[in-house]
Amino acid sequence: xxxxxxxxxxxxxxxxxxxxxxxxxxxxxxxxxxxxxxxxxxxxxxxxxxxxxxxxxxxxxxxxxxxxxxxxxxxxxxxxxxxxxxxxxxxxxxxxxxxxxxxxxxxxxxxxxx
Amino acid sequence: xxxxxxxxxxxxxxxxxxxxxxxxxxxxxxxxxxxxxxxxxxxxxxxxxxxxxxxxxxxxxxxxxxxxxxxxxxxxxxxxxxxxxxxxxxxxxxxxxxxxxxxxxxxxxxxxx
Numbered sequence: 383x384x385x386x387x388x389x390x391x392x393x394x395x396x397x398x399x400x401x402x403x404x405x406x407x408x409x410x411x412x413x414x415x416x417x418x419x420x421x422x423x424x425x426x427x428x429x430x431x432x433x434x435x436x437x438x439x440x441x442x443x444x445x446x447x448x449x450x451x452x453x454x455x456x457x458x459x460x461x462x463x464x465x466x467x468x469x470x471x472x473x474x475x476x477x478x479x480x481x482x483x484x485x486x487x488x489x490x491x492x493x494x495x496x
Numbered sequence: 497x498x499x500x501x502x503x504x505x506x507x508x509x510x511x512x513x514x515x516x517x518x519x520x521x522x523x524x525x526x527x528x529x530x531x532x533x534x535x536x537x538x539x540x541x542x543x544x545x546x547x548x549x550x551x552x553x554x555x556x557x558x559x560x561x562x563x564x565x566x567x568x569x570x571x572x573x574x575x576x577x578x579x580x581x582x583x584x585x586x587x588x589x590x591x592x593x594x595x596x597x598x599x600x601x602x603x604x605x606x607x608x609x
Contacts, residue, residue, distance in 0.1 A: 425603055426600045428597040428599075433595040477594065486540075488538040
């Protein structure tokens with residue numbers, strides 16, 4: 383069965399600093415990987431996805447993530463944090479094993495300090 | 497397009513009551529899922545459907561039923577509400593298998609007292 387681990391339930395950065403949110407996955411078959419963002423009192427929005435094409439994936443709002451098979455990681459980064467990036471971020475893994483299930487990590491709340 | 501529409505947005509139930517959370521999408525998506533979101537636990541899959549007439553259980557299916565009679569609608573039924581079912585419920589849909597990502601509804605905040 384697949385699983386997702388997000389390292390750090392809270393991350394705090396200063397405005398303009400690098401954002402790094404960590405995600406490790408476990409899957410017995412090649413996975414699809416996703417990052418979603420959730421703003422307060424809203425549903426989740428897709429930031430970016432890895433689907434076995436390029437290992438470096440660019441998403442919306444300046445975010446990108448790199449798939450590293452050897453490390454089973456899919457960390458999310460942004461070179462310069464903005465106040466509007468403050469939100470909760472979820473990593474998710476999806477595999478086709480006769481059905482279709484997407485499993486989410488526990489989430490990382492990003493705080494951005496002025 | 498409305499996307500994924502969930503109703504109601506808020507609901508308070510008494511223990512033992514039953515209710516149905518509604519979910520409808522207008523994107524002709526085959527895949528739909530229900531998740532619950534609890535603090536510190538992320539989203540946990542309750543039930544999912546790969547098309548009309550086909551449903552399957554997720555990680556936490558106990559106490560919930562689903563059906564998928566049309567492509568558009570995927571209601572979630574709470575059979576006998578318990579305080580442990582207090583949560584925020586999200587419905588999501590996807591155009592295809594695995595690689596497309598989900599479109600989420602805005603959620604239903606349910607409190608069971």
